[in-house]
């Protein structure tokens with residue numbers, strides 16, 4: 080799979096979990112390799128601008144060395160960051 084780019088956390092983790100469970104390539108049935116990808120967390124409040132609080136987490140992302148390019152070393156997910164701050168309890 081590819082590194083996330085402006086993806087929401089839920090769909091990224093769903094995709095990641097499915098790929099990890101599968102463990103093999105859908106196309107050639109080869110065992111997936113894992114690549115370390117540093118995923119930055121950006122705020123959806125900033126729209127398409129990649130900005131956030133500078134948090135970054137390493138993820139292991141499976142990919143097929145036969146059918147796919149190695150995932151990019153860096154990616155980002157976009158999550159609501161200020162929702163809890165504004166008008167929250």
Ligand SMILES: [Zn+2]
Nearest residue numbers: 104107143146
């Ligand atoms: Zn493959």
Ligand SMILES: [Zn+2]
Nearest residue numbers: 085121129155
């Ligand atoms: Zn971003």
